[in-house]
Amino acid sequence: MNSLSDIALVTQVVVLHNKSAFDQLVRKYQSQVRRFFLNQTCGDKELSDDLAQDTFIKAYTSLNSFKGAANFSTWLYRIAYNVFFDYIRSQKPTSDLEIVTTDAAYSNEQQDIGKKMDIYAALQQLKEAERTCITLFYMEELEIKKIAEITGLAEGTVKSHLSRGKEKMANYLKQNGYGR
């Protein structure tokens, strides 16, 4: 039902150039897209909002290419994923994405400590690909198949990232007093 209403809104934007239909789509998905970026950037709110804005603008300009085969949400995540990795590449043109872990440059200096600090500190222990898989799987509760679709990785690779990320994260959480 949800995806049907999304398709109806997309059709209104593409065929009738109805901007208010796109406004509804942005309102509906802004939270999940911004949360995705907050997790990927380990809490950099300003950067997250900039990347989320880029994502929606890219989605708007390439809305014609949305054929409705995937959920609108999956399609949007795919754009968000590409926007994030384009950003990472532009920041680190010569480094290998797979072996790079997020450094402090992507981490916002959090004013408040506690819960938020813990999640972003925990996510910082992971490599980018692991972080993407872990957050999409555990926080957004997406299936492995969907994550593979979003990231363009094989399902086996997604499972490996999940397994490694899970181990690192569990160790970090246990070291910091969780799960006792």
Add this chain to the structure above:
Amino acid sequence: MEDNERLIMDFMKQNRQDIVDDGFTERVMRGLPERKPQRDWLPAVWNGGMMMMVIILFVAFGGVELVKDALIQNIDMALAQGIDMRVIFGLMCAFVFYISQRAIQKA
């Protein structure tokens, strides 16, 4: 392993936050470029019109009769020369199959 799974699942759920819009949508809407009007239908209409015209002219100038006569003449000639009708039928089937495959590939 099960414990790790549960630990992470609970931790992630606890930290899952819904982000309030707080003017974000308006900023996105202000930053949207103008959409170029779609002209996708123009080539389709043009092609369709041209195709219709070709068919009308073909029928109006007796194209159907011409093709039918030529076909009958060729079949008569083939029969007169002792060519098996099954060979002609097989060739025609192969031709139709080839054309339909091309059409599917194009579509």
